Amino acid sequence: MEVFQDILNFFQSGTFRFIILLFLYCIVVIWLSFVYWTYRDANQRGANGILWALVVLILNFFGLLIYLILRPSEYIQDVMERELEIEAKERLKSGQAIDCPACGNIVEKDFLVCPYCRKKLKNPCPKCGKPLQLNWSICPYCKTVL
Numbered sequence: 565m566e567v568f569q570d571i572l573n574f575f576q577s578g579t580f581r582f583i584i585l586l587f588l589y590c591i592v593v594i595w596l597s598f599v600y601w602t603y604r605d606a607n608q609r610g611a612n613g614i615l616w617a618l619v620v621l622i623l624n625f626f627g628l629l630i631y632l633i634l635r636p637s638e639y640i641q642d643v644m645e646r647e648l649e650i651e652a653k654e655r656l657k658s659g660q661a662i663d664c665p666a667c668g669n670i671v672e673k674d675f676l677v678c679p680y681c682r683k684k685l686k687n688p689c690p691k692c693g694k695p696l697q698l699n700w701s702i703c704p705y706c707k708t709v710l
């Protein structure tokens with residue numbers, strides 16, 4: 565019965581309590597890092613970070629599972645970048661923007677230089693200041709001969 569007594573002593577010892585505390589501590593740390601991770605991930609995807617952090621805080625692993633199923637599939641930054649790209653292409657199509665002949669970036673139609681590669685795109689009219697094509701010989705806006 566001495567072994568049994570030893571085991572009993574172990575469970576009543578400070579070491580055992582320490583192990584239990586350490587175990588609980590680890591669980592709490594993992595739990596809180598889940599909450600933090602969810603908060604950050606939800607915000608990056610344009611979802612409500614605080615709401616989802618609360619869900620994970622309350623429901624723990626189950627909440628995390630729900631979040632992983634329901635979260636938006638794309639980062640908000642990617643969505644915004646794609647929308648900007650589509651918008652730039654549409655401006656190009658409607659004639660409001662042009663391709664820079666040097667670097668190919670999409671720039672506004674009336675830019676005097678390309679903001680990406682600094683290539684000269686237009687000359688300002690000396691009289692009215694409107695952007696003129698480099699090969700024009702007269703300003704079509706104010707009829708100034710160049």
Ligand SMILES: [Zn+2]
Nearest residue numbers: 664667678681
């Ligand atoms: Zn350029």
Ligand SMILES: [Zn+2]
Nearest residue numbers: 689692703706
């Ligand atoms: Zn002019």
